[in-house]
Amino acid sequence: MIAFTDGAALICVVPSRTHNGVYLVRCEPVETDLIVSHDCPAIRFGRACRHIQEAASAYELWHWWERATCFPITA
Numbered sequence: 001m002i003a004f005t006d007g008a009a010l011i012c013v014v015p016s017r018t019h020n021g022v023y024l025v026r027c028e029p030v031e032t033d034l035i036v037s038h039d040c041p042a043i044r045f046g047r048a049c050r051h052i053q054e055a056a057s058a059y060e061l062w063h064w065w066e067r068a069t070c071f072p073i074t075a
C-alpha cells in the first residue's frame, strides 16, 4: 500500500481489487478518535468495507514508525 501525509492526516492509496484504479482513504486523528473518510462503492451499497481497517492499520504502523524514529538511544 502507498501512503502519504499532508501533515495532519495519513492518506492511504488502496488499490481496488475489482476495478481499475485506487481508493484514497484519509485517516485523521481528532482528540482520541481516528476519523477515516473515503469515497467507497461498498459503503454506498451498504456493504462492509475493508479499506477502513486497512487504512487504520497503516495509520497505526505510521505512528509506530514516528515513535521509533524519536526513540532515544542509550549506551
Ligand SMILES: [Zn+2]
Pocket: 023, 038, 039, 040, 041, 042, 043, 049, 050, 051, 052
Ligand atoms: Zn471502502
